Amino acid sequence: MTDTVDCDIRQSLDRISSQMRRDYSESLRELNIYVGQENLLYRLWLGDGVTQMQLCEHLKCEPPTVTNMVKSLEQNGFIYRERDTHDARIMRIFLTDKGKELEKPVEIKWKQQQEKLLDSILPEERLLLRRLLKQIESNLL
Amino acid sequence: MTDTVDCDIRQSLDRISSQMRRDYSESLRELNIYVGQENLLYRLWLGDGVTQMQLCEHLKCEPPTVTNMVKSLEQNGFIYRERDTHDARIMRIFLTDKGKELEKPVEIKWKQQQEKLLDSILPEERLLLRRLLKQIESNLL
DNA sequence: GTAATATATTTAGCCAGCTAAATATTATTC
C-alpha cells in the first residue's frame, strides 16, 4: 500500500523535474540564455570573480560542464574570464554589464514559476511541503 | 513571508531534480543504460511494438529525442525496429531478450530510489506529499 | 490521376550533463 504511494511520489518528482526544465527552458529563451545558465549567473550575482572550481561546487557539476557553460556564456557576452595573477592555473569569471542586467528579469521568471507551481496550494501546506522537500534533499546527499 | 517559502520550494525542487538525475544516472550505469532510457523501456515493458510517435507522447519529448534514444538502445542491443507493413512511414519498436531482462533490475533500482528519497518521512506525510506533488504536476500542464 | 497537405521520422547543430584522458601550472618531497 505504502509502496504505491512511494512509487507515485518518485514518478511525480520525475515528471515535475522534466516539466520544470522544459518550462524554464522556454521561459529563459526569451532572455537569450539556456536552462542551467541562470544558476551559474546567480552565483555571479552574489559576487563575481569566482573560479571555475567554485562554480563547480555551487552548481554541483563536473569541471567540463562548467568549461562548456562558461564558454557559451562568454561567447554570448554575459561574462568574461581573467587568468588569476598569482596562480596561472586559475580562471576567474566576471559579469559583463549584459550579464548584470539579467538579474532582475531572471528573478521575475523565478517568481512566475513559483506562482505557477504552487497555485491553489494553501500557505500551511506550503510550509509543510517545504519541510518535506528539504528532508528529501538531505536524503539524497 | 510566503514568498521566501515559495522560493525555497522552487529551489528545493530544482536541486532534487538534478540530484535525482545524477543518482539515477550512476545507478543505471550498472545496468548499461543511460538515465531517461529506463522510461522508454518502461513503455515497452507495458507492451512493445509501439511507434516512435507513441514513445514521444509517453516520454513527453520531441521526435528527434526519440530517434536518438532509439538509435542508442538499438546499437546496444536492447531493442530492435521494424517498419510497419501497412504504413511505411511508421517504425515499430520491439524489445530484445536483453531488453526484457532489464525490467526486474530497473524496478529494483526504482524501489531503492524511493526508499532513499522518503527515508524518515511518515506514512501520513507521504500521502499528503503525494497529493501536493500531483497538484504541482497538474499546475505545470 | 495529379497536386497539395498531413504525418512520421531523420539530419544537423545547438544546449547541459557526464567520464576518461590530456595539459598546464603550482606545491612538495627528496
Added chain:
DNA sequence: GAATAATATTTAGCTGGCTAAATATATTAC
C-alpha cells in the same frame, strides 16, 4: 634544484534534451 604529486582547466566523445529544416510516405482535394 630536479623529480614527484596535487590542483585547475581543457579536449574528445558520449548521453538526453531542444529547434529548424529535410525526407519519405500517405492522405486529401481537385
